[in-house]
Amino acid sequence: MTISQIIFLVVAGFTLASALMVVTTRNLIHAALFLVATLFGVAVVYAILQAGFLAVVQVVIYIGAIAILFIFAVMLTRRDMRDRGPQMNRMQWIGALLALLIFIGLSFLLSSWDGYSAVAQEMPADFDTMGRLGEALVSPDAYLLPFEVASVLLLAALVGAVYVAYTRR
Amino acid sequence: MIPISWYLTLSAALFSIGLFGVLTRRNAIAILLGIELMLNAVNVNLAAFWRYGDVNQITGQIFAIIVFAVAAAEVAVGLALVISVYRKKNTVIAEEIDLMKW
């Protein structure tokens, strides 16, 4: 086992453990904070994959905006800070079974794929990920249209969120 | 070196955990938390396929960035809906929001 494999296993274990806490813990603020831990773990996985831009954007967008939004929403939607009643619905065992089956099915499906144990090629030393990403996002023969559509989507979501949550005085 | 199967397994496990959350949590915000986990699992896959395929094809990272944008939009609208429902019905339990159920 090499050092990189050990690091990956530690990070993956941390990520999955906090993801499990997200879906099982009773206190919703704790669930949101465990979500932050999971997202941080995923950011480290991106860093291991040498996708530095994704790792940093993950922290900026998910932890800096989405997780904060979740915490705000949890605080705004409860009368008091205690949790009462069950947090899971009646189907929880069926749900667990279904999730487990899907995991087993996915693993089975993937293991029959012939590129399953491929290892990555060495990254070219002068590979400029940031430059490539920037060019791909704004060049018309690459991804300019999806980029613009995504920005229109964000604008629509912005206006929609304000409209839905706005209270008239 | 780490084989790609490790990333794929991590992603599959994360996806299943998120799915479990979506299927079983009663609180609407907790359901959205589960959806976030599933989106992240997808992103791990995209980044892994970019790294283990041809790195000159930047497509995997671009898709991941688009998923970020979609996730941000989804959370903004979703949480706004939850807060709006809370104001009208005074609950965020998904089972109790049953006005449309006959």
Place this chain on the structure above:
Amino acid sequence: MEFWKDPLKAAADWLAGILVGWGLASQVSQVIIAFLGVLILISLLMVLDIFLVWVERKTVARFQDRLGPNRLGPFGLIQPFADIIKLLIKEDTTPGGADKWVYNLAPVLSMMSVLMIWAIIPLAPTVVGVDLNVGILYLIAAGAIGTLSIIMAGWSSNNKFAMIGAFREVAILVSFEIPMLTILLIPTVLSGTMGINGIIESQSLWYVFLSPLGALIFLIAAIAELGRAPFDMGEAESELVAGYNIEYSGMKFGMFYAGELLHAFTFGGFWAIFFFGGYRFFGLEKVHPFLAVAVLIFKAMLGYWVIMWVKYTLMRIRIDHMLALNWKFLTPLAFILLMATALTNAILKNSSILIYWAGMFIVNIIIAFVALEIARRVSTAQRARLEGRKGAAAA
């Protein structure tokens, strides 16, 4: 001569030689040396932090026509150590009903978010933790963790004042991130890179001359990000007692306090790095790495002094005014400035340096003038409306 040119690298190589000589793998010895470097950097930062307490107290005393600490040691230099001893021997309280884990984790995250930033600050051309090619985004990402620590502290304290303080502070932090990130794109456009070292290297002409308005907006956004006066809504003493850190005592409060001071100094440093050439000063940085470090620390101190100057001169702004300032003035202004800068840069890039500089400068001045004129008209109209309404009510 090797040692003289780059003492830190020479020392690291020497240490690596010894460790490998002991029979360690070279990979392991690299990890050990990296950890040692982090340890040394953090220790130096903590010492600097103690010194900053003294600087801050002396400066505020001068602004308020006092002497400041002057009893312990020469010029009161020992005073911060006395403060630390006081903080350490204070009772470490946890309020009833507090969420223990979150409550204890918050000050750690707050300090961590500041220390993380120092990983990418190039103290000298060769003295840099990592030269990330996404340095600017990393800076914002570290700030996101600081935001998280504030809301954790406010929520877990089980105190209404802490909660309100955290809500206000987070609202400010999240919204002022936008003009800040937009303004940080101006050095990116001008230098063609997001790496901090690359931005410094390309500043043969300091960016403050090319984008004075950008430097000003960055300073305003940075002060808001720091949560210092006039934007210290999170800990408005007269209304919220102390804001999000009200329930903390002893060294846990000390960590928030030290984190805030170091954060202010760090942003002084970033102001210097993005707009005042960082460690560059008329070729002085090429003489010796340590001279470059001294230049950067000096510039960061100047930036820190400006931040203190603003803090102790201006009064606090109301929260709705603050958010209106951000969303209705700073954010559109930053967007327009970014577009104008990119356009001017593209047009004038190949002309002579004088024309380039003059064009950039004039564009900035025009935008600043127009923006201030619009703001003045709008606020005059608002005031006339409000006072008209008040006059009608009185009559």
